[in-house]
Structure formats: C-alpha cells, structure tokens
Amino acid sequence: MPYIRMSLLKGKSPDYLRALSDNVHRALVETFDVPADDRFQIIHQHEPGELIFDPTYLGGPRSDDFVMIAITAGKPRSTEVKKALYKRVVERLRQSPGIRPEDVMIVITTTSAEDWSFSRGETISDGSSWARPAMNGASNPERMTIHRSGERLTRSPAGVSTAPMQVEPLLDGSHDGENTAMRAMLDPGTITNWHTHPRGQLLYVLSGTGLVQSDGGPIITVRQGDSVWFAPGERHWHGAAPDDGFSYISIQAVQDGRAVDWFESVETRP
Helix, strand or coil: CCCCEEECCCCEEEEEEEHHHHHHHHHHHHHCCCCCCCCCCEEEEEECCCCCCCCCCCCCCCEEEEEEEEECCCCCCCCHHHHHHHHHHHHHHHHHCCCCCCHHHEEEEEEEEEHHCECCCEHHCCHHHCCCCCCCCCCCCCCCCCCCCCCCCCCCCCCCCCCCCEEEEEECCCCCCCCCEEEEEECCCCCCCCCCCCCCCCEEEEEEEEEEEEEECCEEEEEEECEEEECCCCCCCECCCEHHHHEEEEEEEEECCCCCCCCCCCCCCC
C-alpha cells in the first residue's frame, strides 16, 4: 500500500497519463517509504461538469489541468514526511507531464492493516505481512508493547507450505533494518516451501521435532531449545517431522521492503 486515485478532466494523451502515474509513484517511493513494486493506482477521467473544483480556494488560480490525487495509506506519517511528499509530487509533475503546482491537490487518508485485503480474501494481519514481502504501513512499536498469547493468532495463506500453519505475528517491521518475528505451530508432516531471507533468519525451537535443510545440504533434525541460523540469501526450508508437531519463533530483518522470498514447494523441486 498505498492505493492512489487520480481524477482529472478528459482529453489527455496516453503519454501524459503515463507520466502522471509514474511521477506520483516515484515521489511516493522517494519520500513516503513505499516499495518500488507497491503500485496500485486508478486514474479517473471526467467529462466537463463531473469534476467540480473552485479555481481560487486556498490556492490557485486552477486551470483545466487540475488533478486531484487521493492517497489511501497505511500507518500514519509525520507532518514532515507528508510535506516532503507534497513538495516532491508537484516538483515531479511540473517536470513531466508539465502540470503547474497550482493545479495539484493531494489528500491523504490513513488506515489499519485490517482495512486491506490484497488477495485470497485475507487481511494483511491474516498472514500476508509475513508470507510475502514486508508491507509498507506496518512498523515496530516505538515503546513497550504487550500482546497476550493467542490474541493475534491466525493461519498462514496458501502457497507457502504443504498445509496451513498457525502463526502469531510478534513484530511487523517494514522499514529496512527492522525485524519481523512470528511464532509458528506446524502439524506433523507440514513443511514450508523453499525460501530465502535477504538479511537471514533465526529460528528458535519451542517444542516438538523439526526438520531443516539448506539447499544442497542434509536434512537435520532439531528439537526444543535448539536454534538455527540461515544466512542472508541461503535457500532453505523447515518443517515438522512426520510423526510430531513443531513450534518455533522466527526472527528476520527487512531489506528493500521485504523479509522473505518464496519459491517452489520441496516436492516439486527439480
């Protein structure tokens, strides 16, 4: 996230609309801590009389090039960050496609993770934040925070393991250098797909019997109290032994807006 809606009068060329789209997105990446691939936009073009705006209220004079940019974001940003975004948007749009700063209006609305479902009918808090690249809008708390055991318990989405896992997010970092963390509980025989972490991953075994494997290495059994470190970019999987459940805490840091990259299932690997 964020989700961008841009409204303007009809009559602009495809190149004009592409420049509008590209430069709004680049300004968000540069100032608003938005990953480069986090791009969701709608451009509305209106007939005369369908886009109503006062030509002089709190600015102007406004022309028929007026564009209203509505940004639905995740976590709140500081006033300084918002001002930097406003400035960068008008700078970029003045350069291309040539919109005067007086013709640019920007409105920001913030939301929570539960207000977003990117796919599969799941909210970010249902597991998307750990099962895919880290999502902008989630960040680690700035002071002591307590989550009671089980209050954030959910199930993993499809496509990351042979069967759904129970997962409980512990840290939701999305900024480079921040940690994400979760508690995972796997039924006997459940294993993850192959995956890597850009800054590595630490597993600490809470209970049961687990299996871990680094690509090209042997399958190793781990038990309560054991810890496993996977180096940055090290391709691996982990899961529960066939006859025992497996519970662990994992910690992994964010880099370039993501904490994990998922690949194919272990069974289908060539």
